[in-house]
Amino acid sequence: MNTLLVPLDHTASAEHLLAYANKLAVRWPAEIVLLYCQTPAADAASPAADLTAEEQRLRSLVERLRYQQLTRQDGRRIRYHYRVLSGCLHDHIAAEVARCAAQLVVMSLEHVDCGRQEAPGNHAAAIADLIACPVLVVPPGRRSLPSRLVFSADFSTLPLHTLPRLSALAEAFPGTLDLVQFYAPTDRRQRLPLKQAQTRALRQLTWPNVQTHLLEDEAPLEGVSEFCARQQAQLLIVAPASRAELLHYFDACYTTTQAYHTRIPVLVLRSAGTPAQAVCCGKCAERLTHDDGAVAALSHFHPTYHA
Incomplete structure (x- = not known):
């Protein structure tokens, strides 16, 4: 059971x-x-x-x-x-x-x-x-179970052993699944390796209806929120590379403006990776402190549990 x-x-x-x-x-x-x-x-x-x-x-x-x-x-x-x-x-x-x-x-x-x-x-x-x-x-509110799902991750670094755990949830969340990978304009030459990484991930998933999307965007989080809105997604699946990256999804900049991805359930997969070093804006950087309590450079600020 x-x-x-x-x-x-x-x-x-x-x-x-x-x-x-x-x-x-x-x-x-x-x-x-x-x-x-x-x-x-x-x-x-x-x-x-x-x-x-x-x-x-x-x-x-x-x-x-x-x-x-x-x-x-x-x-x-x-x-x-x-x-x-x-x-x-x-x-x-x-x-x-x-x-x-x-x-x-x-x-x-x-x-x-x-x-x-x-x-x-x-x-x-x-x-x-x-x-x-x-x-x-x-998030708060009454809602039905999802039938349209979006899985956003960096599939080039996502460990494949993470995916069987996600496939175990296919019966709980049946429906259409979109795999979306964002890349920066400077990474256009990496499109083929990124597409191959998506294909490897696709083989590990058991959803019957899966589509892959490789999209160019300098701001992946804003991009995935807009993509979910276009697809009318009812569940967003993420595999953040660090805790700071996960906190970024729920940053006050997005919850205050009610970004689309904060208004639907988010399924978080545990995934090892390197710490994220970026924040979404200067105001967030001014508000947050480094985990060790010391003041760091602007690009190294990220939320903490007690922030």
Whole structure:
């Protein structure tokens, strides 16, 4: 049986996240492990009682959505497990993924951790950096499961062993899949090797309907957002080469302007690579600090988990 690990909080988007996970669990099919992490209050009289109350709160949410959203047969088909822990999500997530052998973590874009609000996407980037299984980041709002998917990556450097993990999700996300590779105008001579890399990646994927696209663009992230908009994509798959590159997808410049790729679910594949050194604009560079806390050159600034 496939397993979805779904970290929940008490934001307004938690209900939409669970509703999306329910649909996914029925289609795949899969069982759902609900994970809630709570930082204990300093004046808490009984921390154990607080955790028990939170588990009951989760159970009430599950039962309400099970019969409001799903048919009776589908609602009974899903098996739920509950994990309520004391502490921060990023302290427990790796152990919980291993404990339940999760194939996919489904989390909200605006997840609240440790009792404070982080910039949208920062938690997702931190979680994806801690675990090996794919992470599906779901923005707020009600939505149906995707039938049009876009996979954007640098296929010339993407390790092929990453792709079988993606193919394992083909039953969960059936539909048309577009592989898109962007290259800079200065790399036009590399078109043939890039096309060959796309072909090698294509052989590792099990989707029945896959198309490849090799596009020239100086700004790949803006390019993929525009490409997703043209294709009316409902799911974007990315394999960032570094955590900084993943943070770039959810940068405030894009969330504030509601760029297309921030309004659809993003599936993050863990991929080894070299650290990214660029930011999208000067304002972001001024706002962010280097991981070691020292002020760096403008082109070396990138978001951090505590930014």
